[in-house]
Amino acid sequence: MENIDKLMRSFIVDLGEGDIVSLYDNISQQGKKLRSKLIFEIAKTSRDATKLAAIVEMIHAASLLHDDVIDDADTRRGEESFNAKFGDKSAIMMGDILYSAAFSKLSEFPSAVAACVSNAVALLSAGELADVKLSEFFNTDKNRYMEMIYRKTASLIEASAYAAAVLEGFEGRDFGIYGKNLGLAFQIIDDILDITSNDKTLGKPALHDFKEGKMTLPYLYMYEACEEKEKKYMTTLYKKSLNSYEKDWIKNKMKEYGVIMRCIKEARNLGGEALGAIEKYNMDGLKNIIRQMVERDF
Numbered sequence: 403m404e405n406i407d408k409l410m411r412s413f414i415v416d417l418g419e420g421d422i423v424s425l426y427d428n429i430s431q432q433g434k435k436l437r438s439k440l441i442f443e444i445a446k447t448s449r450d451a452t453k454l455a456a457i458v459e460m461i462h463a464a465s466l467l468h469d470d471v472i473d474d475a476d477t478r479r480g481e482e483s484f485n486a487k488f489g490d491k492s493a494i495m496m497g498d499i500l501y502s503a504a505f506s507k508l509s510e511f512p513s514a515v516a517a518c519v520s521n522a523v524a525l526l527s528a529g530e531l532a533d534v535k536l537s538e539f540f541n542t543d544k545n546r547y548m549e550m551i552y553r554k555t556a557s558l559i560e561a562s563a564y565a566a567a568v569l570e571g572f573e574g575r576d577f578g579i580y581g582k583n584l585g586l587a588f589q590i591i592d593d594i595l596d597i598t599s600n601d602k603t604l605g606k607p608a609l610h611d612f613k614e615g616k617m618t619l620p621y622l623y624m625y626e627a628c629e630e631k632e633k634k635y636m637t638t639l640y641k642k643s644l645n646s647y648e649k650d651w652i653k654n655k656m657k658e659y660g661v662i663m664r665c666i667k668e669a670r671n672l673g674g675e676a677l678g679a680i681e682k683y684n685m686d687g688l689k690n691i692i693r694q695m696v697e698r699d700f
């Protein structure tokens with residue numbers, strides 16, 4: 403993973419602008435690098451795996467820089483966000499730099515790889531727009547949520563797996579299905595953790611999504627399960643800064659209706675779909691990625 407960080411930095415150094423490198427060094431490197439892990443597990447022998455991983459991580463980092471501006475987020479991974487430190491303008495421009503440097507390197511890859519990654523970035527951007535739009539009202543449509551998380555989160559994970567498979571000479575489609583389902587499960591788990599974790603572990607306040615207007619899967623299922631009176635009360639809490647009584651009410655209703663367990667099961671099913679797609683390759687590393695994700699404490 404260190405090699406990826408080095409390569410990403412060297413792509414920025416190649417731009418020949420000292421100021422940009424100094425600014426770049428302020429971006430947090432604390433991410434989990436899920437997409438890179440996936441690429442290394444699939445493209446085990448390809449010489450270009452590190453380069454692909456660096457490109458994908460740069461795109462991901464660019465999208466988070468922009469996302470924190472869009473979400474007006476002060477923290478990222480428990481640290482002060484880049485936009486909070488240097489302002490929205492610098493965050494947007496730094497995102498543009500990362501994104502375009504990554505694309506310039508991506509163009510050196512075979513077209514099947516370049517096409518799938520660049521297409522994923524278009525989906526990613528459309529997914530972010532859908533996320534913003536869906537946060538403007540009390541959405542109760544699960545299909546719209548699933549379609550949004552596919553584009554916002556799963557598309558780049560799907561493309562990472564697909565592209566890595568192409569580099570290794572495997573059938574891209576099987577690994578794309580694996581990546582897509584892994585990505586969907588990942589986002590659902592992230593949405594569960596927003597409710598079940600505390601502020602310190604999350605690096606942002608818990609139950610933040612609901613305040614931001616995001617009707618994630620647990621809220622969709624909770625609303626579905628609630629009685630009419632409870633449904634009404636729930637809508638009065640939407641987008642509000644919740645006091646501890648209101649937070650507890652939401653958590654208790656979720657407990658009463660088995661909402662978190664239902665979401666965990668859904669994430670596990672998606673994990674199962676992912677594993678099914680790559681069964682014939684017998685790759686323990688890919689199995690472990692799914693296991694570590696879905697068999698954890700919530």
Ligand code: FPP
Nearest residue numbers: 461464465468469497501526527530554555
């Ligand atoms: C995080 O979602 C956001 C994303 C995964 C995608 C953001 C995509 C863009 C801003 C499109 C622009 C793309 C480029 C390449 C410049 P979240 O807000 O639910 O998660 P969080 O809690 O980590 O902020």
Ligand code: MG
Nearest residue numbers: 469470473475
């Ligand atoms: Mg965000």
